[in-house]
Amino acid sequence: MISITQFQKVGVGFMGFGLFFLLFGVLLYFDSVLLAFGNILFLVGLTVIIGLQRTFNFFFQRSKLRGSAFFLGGVGLVLLRWPIVGMVIETYGFVQLFKTFFPVAFGFLGSLVNIPFLSTLFNKLAGSSSSMV
Template sequence: MVAITEFQKIGIGLTGFGLFFLLFGVLLYFDSVLLAFGNILFLTGLIFIIGFQRTAQFFFQRYKFRGSFFFLGGVALVLFRWPVIGMLVESYGFVLLFRSFLPMALGFVLSVVNIPHLNAASHT
């Protein structure tokens, strides 16, 4: 089992709160303050989990430049109180950054979710 440091535990909490504030900000019709706070908490939590240097290496790889540009540009737009456009730009950048990871994550989620009626219907 992998040991989790105290900084990583704090990072998981910050990332969780960041995702909560992002979701809550979207549910409250793109409240710019909640979205900005969620973005800051999410990025801070990511830095606490994997470290500052590895976070910078992830975002500033040559082949991920376009995704990083859109993601961080969307965060900046949200911080400058353009929440709807900022979240659209940020979402596009997120997809570009994690497009190689998304099929694996989707496969994992679908393998974990065991819905009996859907499984039985697919075998018939």
């Protein structure tokens, strides 16, 4: 089992609150203050969980520069009070950053869920990693 330090638990809390504020900001018709606060908390939580060096290495890998530019540019636009445009650009960057992780997550969900239709759907999504390009 993976041991989590107290510092990483604080990071999980930051990420949880960040996701809550992002969801709440979207539900309140893209409230720019809530979205900006959610983005900041999410990025701080990610940095606290995996560390500053790993965060920097993740965002600035040569293969992920385009996704990082769109994601961080979207965060910047949200901070500059362009919430709808910023969230659209940020979502595109998020998909570009994590496109290699989606098949793994769908495969895990397919093995976790024992509902016939959903497990077939998740297993099909997990097997087709080329469709995420």
